[in-house]
Amino acid sequence: xxxxxxxxxxxxxxxxxxxxxxxxxxxxxxxxxxxxxxxxxxxxxxxxxxxxxxxxxxxxxxxxxxxxxxxxxxxxxxxxxxxxxxxxxxxxxxxxxxxxxxxxxxxxxxxxxxxxxxxxxxxxxxxxxxxxxxxxxxxxxxxxxxxxxxxxxxxxxxxxxxxxxxxxxxxxxxxxxxxxxxxxxxxxxxxxxxxxxxxxxxxxxxxxxxxxxxxxxxxxxxxxxxxxxxxxxxxxxxxxxxxxxxxxxxxxxxxxxxxxxxxxxxxxxxxxxxxxxxxxxxxxxxxxxxxxxxxxxxxxxxxxxxxxxxxxxxxxxxxxxxxxxxxxxxxxxxxxxxxxxxxxxxxxxxxxxxxxxxxxxxxxxxxxxxxxxxxxxxxxxxxxxxxxxxxxxxxxxxxxxxxxxxxxxxxxxxxxxxxxxxxxxxxxxxxxxxxxxxxxxxxxxxxxxxxxxxxxxxxxxxxxxxxxxxxxxxxxxxxxxxxxxxxxxxxxxxxx
RNA sequence: GCGGUCGUGGUCUAGUGGUUAUGAUUUCGGCCUUCCACGCCGAAUACCCGGGUUCGAAUCCCGGCGACCGCACCA
Numbered sequence: 001x002x003x004x005x006x007x008x009x010x011x012x013x014x015x016x017x018x019x020x021x022x023x024x025x026x027x028x029x030x031x032x033x034x035x036x037x038x039x040x041x042x043x044x045x046x047x048x049x050x051x052x053x054x055x056x057x058x059x060x061x062x063x064x065x066x067x068x069x070x071x072x073x074x075x076x077x078x079x080x081x082x083x084x085x086x087x088x089x090x091x092x093x094x095x096x097x098x099x100x101x102x103x104x105x106x107x108x109x110x111x112x113x114x115x116x117x118x119x120x121x122x123x124x125x126x127x128x129x130x131x132x133x134x135x136x137x138x139x140x141x142x143x144x145x146x147x148x149x150x151x152x153x154x155x156x157x158x159x160x161x162x163x164x165x166x167x168x169x170x171x172x173x174x175x176x177x178x179x180x181x182x183x184x185x186x187x188x189x190x191x192x193x194x195x196x197x198x199x200x201x202x203x204x205x206x207x208x209x210x211x212x213x214x215x216x217x218x219x220x221x222x223x224x225x226x227x228x229x230x231x232x233x234x235x236x237x238x239x240x241x242x243x244x245x246x247x248x249x250x251x252x253x254x255x256x257x258x259x260x261x262x263x264x265x266x267x268x269x270x271x272x273x274x275x276x277x278x279x280x281x282x283x284x285x286x287x288x289x290x291x292x293x294x295x296x297x298x299x300x301x302x303x304x305x306x307x308x309x310x311x312x313x314x315x316x317x318x319x320x321x322x323x324x325x326x327x328x329x330x331x332x333x334x335x336x337x338x339x340x341x342x343x344x345x346x347x348x349x350x351x352x353x354x355x356x357x358x359x360x361x362x363x364x365x366x367x368x369x370x371x372x373x374x375x376x377x378x379x380x381x382x383x384x385x386x387x388x389x390x391x392x393x394x395x396x397x398x399x400x401x402x403x404x405x406x407x408x409x410x411x412x413x414x415x416x417x418x419x420x421x422x423x424x425x426x427x428x429x430x431x432x433x434x435x436x437x438x439x440x441x442x443x444x445x446x447x448x449x450x451x452x453x454x455x456x457x458x459x460x461x462x463x464x465x466x467x468x469x470x471x472x473x474x475x476x477x478x479x480x481x482x483x484x485x486x487x488x489x490x491x492x493x494x495x496x
Numbered sequence: 497g498c499g500g501u502c503g504u505g506g507u508c509u510a511g512u513g514g515u516u517a518u519g520a521u522u523u524c525g526g527c528c529u530u531c532c533a534c535g536c537c538g539a540a541u542a543c544c545c546g547g548g549u550u551c552g553a554a555u556c557c558c559g560g561c562g563a564c565c566g567c568a569c570c571a
Contacts, residue, residue: 027561445532
């Protein structure tokens with residue numbers, strides 16, 4: 001059996017404790033994965049890296065942490081509820097039809113608020129058929145995107161959020177007043193979201209519960225071309241797929257889109273992006289990605305086509321990563337104008353505008369939204385190194401900043417003197433805040449292999465010479481080369 | 497959701513109605529050993545779940561669950 005790269009990476013991940021199916025001993029549940037001990041470490045490192053760059057290093061970004069379960073009026077206002085509980089039916093040929101609109105159009109009967117069963121009864125009664133091919137329609141199902149439940153004694157309807165963003169809009173006024181924030185400012189959130197995908201696919205790339213790292217940048221609509229990050233990011237080079245390039249390719253019924261290379265500065269000048277803020281946000285992402293081990297040529301920004309974006313969008317740019325099964329969205333960058341705040345103003349009857357020089361201003365929003373799980377998969381796939389002639393085992397060339405541990409400490413031989421020295425070094429490293437593990441079992445080559453397989457960048461070996469001159473070797477994961485250092489210096493050398 | 501392929505120790509795998517269910521590797525214990533899974537000995541661990549057919553099912557049938565691929569879906 002030939003395994004796809006996806007299956008290979010998933011198998012290694014399973015074996016090495018990176019991730020595994022949720023509730024696996026009960027057969028699992030499609031679209032749900034747990035991170036194991038190694039995966040959790042990598043995930044935490046990724047999240048920390050993100051937080052450091054986009055929150056801690058910015059004095060105008062505040063991080064919040066919202067609940068995943070929210071009452072239904074939130075999603076009525078946001079539009080998720082209407083958009084995602086369309087009752088549909090399928091015919092025997094597989095055409096899916098929205099039955100509420102069908103009933104209203106054909107029979108002039110209002111379908112609003114009817115249950116699936118009631119709609120099905122109407123279809124049966126009036127013998128409605130598939131509008132495409134005329135075949136009979138099967139049972140009516142609501143393909144709801146959101147997981148719903150009921151809360152408390154009153155059984156109030158609530159849903160698991162399909163994106164982290166809503167909490168930020170809901171708490172917008174609180175954050176702004178509490179932090180005395182002036183436009184522009186950002187509110188960040190790292191959390192989980194839920195979408196009841198019809199068919200999850202490709203391991204952790206399309207799952208039903210997933211992690212997101214999002215920022216809503218709130219910007220005065222008059223200052224969209226006045227981004228404080230511009231100076232730092234103007235020269236960052238971006239790879240764009242324009243709408244024109246997509247149209248051109250689609251005419252030839254190809255999905256092989258041509259891309260163009262532009263700096264942040266040029267992208268603004270040539271109006272490839274709607275405003276300076278958007279360009280800077282994209283540039284910021286490219287800079288962040290330089291630390292993740294994904295080659296630059298595997299990253300592009302695709303301008304979403306009009307039919308892919310909602311009416312209120314001022315331009316969406318997906319950061320896509322090339323994976324073994326094609327280009328995949330990993331970050332959605334959406335210029336949402338004032339849509340979200342306006343919707344919640346209407347829905348809640350609360351004023352979410354800001355007073356700026358005596359004028360009521362509803363900020364515009366640009367939202368970069370990172371999918372944590374697919375980003376981790378992309379990192380794993382791009383840093384995965386299969387067995388070859390030089391190395392008889394698979395390994396991950398994960399950047400040091402993301403690797404699960406800084407180093408592994410190994411006594412070369414099974415001798416008390418060596419083990420004692422090694423475990424002393426191990427304790428010292430831990431005291432110095434290094435993430436290290438200790439491994440004394442099996443022959444040395446096997447232990448190097450074990451460390452490589454989870455991407456540990458350095459292996460420190462205590463050998464008989466260590467007893468004589470207080471030195472030890474450091475093996476580099478990427479080259480296999482060893483260098484000898486004073487043991488007292490090793491914790492300093494290992495510091496990232 | 498539809499269709500195709502598939503489901504055996506942690507991993508990979510042999511096994512087309514009756515086997516102590518194959519082998520490798522991993523893991524663990526022991527020995528050996530001055531550095532890249534490739535020295536030796538030993539041990540542990542498996543037929544996805546539920547029904548059915550049959551004297552007897554890992555094997556055949558039905559249903560479910562899960563994986564991969566294609567279509568559809570992915571505001």
